[in-house]
Amino acid sequence: MKSRRDRLREATVQEITGTARRILVAEGPEAVTLRAIAREMGMTAPALYRYFGSHGELLRHVVGAIFTELTAALHDALQAVPNGDMSGKFLAVSRRFRHWALAHPREYALLFGAPVRGRGHDEDWAEECAREFGWTFLSLFLELWRKKPFPVVPDERIDPVLLEQLRSYREDVLGVDLPLGVIQQFLKCWVRLQGSVSLEVFGHLEFALRDAGPMFELMMREISSELDITYRPPEP
Amino acid sequence: MKSRRDRLREATVQEITGTARRILVAEGPEAVTLRAIAREMGMTAPALYRYFGSHGELLRHVVGAIFTELTAALHDALQAVPNGDMSGKFLAVSRRFRHWALAHPREYALLFGAPVRGRGHDEDWAEECAREFGWTFLSLFLELWRKKPFPVVPDERIDPVLLEQLRSYREDVLGVDLPLGVIQQFLKCWVRLQGSVSLEVFGHLEFALRDAGPMFELMMREISSELDITYRPPEP
C-alpha cells in the first residue's frame, strides 16, 4: 500500500527526470546540471539530493527511463505487424530503432555513447532497463529462428575462442537451448545494425552522405537475405 | 622564416596538447580542464588563453593531434606489408585501426564519440586531420579496386537517392573517375569496420563477449570475400 507521501515522492521523481530530459533535448547534455533542473522546477539544487545521491545517479536514472521508452517504442512497432509475419516484425523493429535514434539523437548519445561509469544505490536500475531493451531484439531474433530457421554454421566451424564465450553467454545469461551459430548470427546482425545507426546519429557518415537511409536499407536487404527473410521496402 | 618567439610558442602549444592528452589518458575526459593542464605545467589557467581561444578550441586541437597520430599508425601498418600485397595491406590497416582503438579507448571516444561542436579561428584544423585520416583508408580501398577489381553493382541497381549522393561525393570531394558502386562498397565496408570497433571500444558488446576479437575476424573474413581479397588470419 502506497502512502500519500510515497505517491508525492514518486511524482516528484518523475518531474525531475522529465525536466532533466527536456533540458537534455533542448540544450544538450552538458546543460543537464542539478542547478538547471532545480531552477526549472522552482527549487534549489540541494533539494534534489533528497531524491538522488548524486548528479551521476540522477543521470543514470534518466538513462533508465529513456531505455524503457525506447523499449516501448520497439514493442509498439512490433505489435503494429500481424502476428505471423516474422519478416515484417524484424524489419519493423530494426527500422523503428533507427528512426527513434534519429528522432532523439541526444538521448541516443546518452544511451549508446561512451558510458557513464559508476553506480548508485539503485545498484543497476539503468542496467536492468538496458538489458530489457536488448532482450526485445534478441527474443525477436530467437523467435524468428524458431519459427523459420535460417541456415546456421555448425559449432565445429566457429572460432574456438568465440565458441567458448557464446556457450557461457547461452548458459549463464540466456538459459535457452539453441545452436551457438544462432547466437553468433544474432551478434553479427546486432553489430551491423547498431553500428550503422551509431555512425549515422553521431554524424560520422556526413562526410559523404546527407541521408544515410538508403545505405541502411541496403544493409537491411543483405541481412534479410542472410536470415532468409523476405525483404520489403519501408512504407512511406 | 620562423623567429625564436615563434619556435618557443610552437613548443609551448605542443607541451599543452601533450599534457592535455596525458591527463585524458590517465584520468578521463572530464579531468581535462584548463586548470589541470596549467597546474601540471606550472602555470595558471588564464595563461592558456594566449594559445587557445577557449577550452573547446584546445580540445579540438588535441583531437586534431590525435587524428594525425592515428593516421601515422595506419601508415605504419601499411608500410610493414610488401608493396604488391593489397590483401595484406587491407587486412593490416583494418586490424591496426581496431588495435589502436582498443589501446587508446579514451582518445578513440574523443575522436569518434558524440562530436565536440563549435569551431574556433582554426576554422577546422581538426576537421582537416579527420579528413586526412579518412583518406588513408579510402585511398587504400580505391587502390585495391584499381589493382584487383572486385565485382561491383552497376549504377542502375543503386538506389536513386543514394546514387545522387554518391555522385556528388565523387565529383565534389574525391574528383576521381570510378564506378559509383565502388564508393558504395567502400561505405558499406567502412560502416561495418568502424561500427564494430566503436561498439567494442564503448563496451556495448560486453553484455555477451569478453573478447570481441573473433567476431572482428569473422567480419574481416566476410568483407574479404566480398572484396575478392585472400583472407589471412592475424600473425600473433
Next chain:
DNA sequence: CACGGCGGTGAAAGCCGTTAACTGCGAACG
C-alpha cells in the same frame, strides 16, 4: 636605447556539485 607586444600573473564574476545546519509541515503515535 627606448618601447611595444607577448607571455605571464592575480583577482574576480558567474557557473557547477556537494555538504551542513537549519526550518517548517504533515503524519503517526501515545
Next chain:
DNA sequence: CGTTCGCAGTTAACGGCTTTCACCGCCGTG
C-alpha cells in the same frame, strides 16, 4: 488532542571550473 519524528525544502558555504580584466616584466625590434 498534543507531542514528536521524519521528510522536503531552504540558505550558506567550500572548492573547482571557465572566462574576463587589469596589470607587469621581459625580449626582440626599430
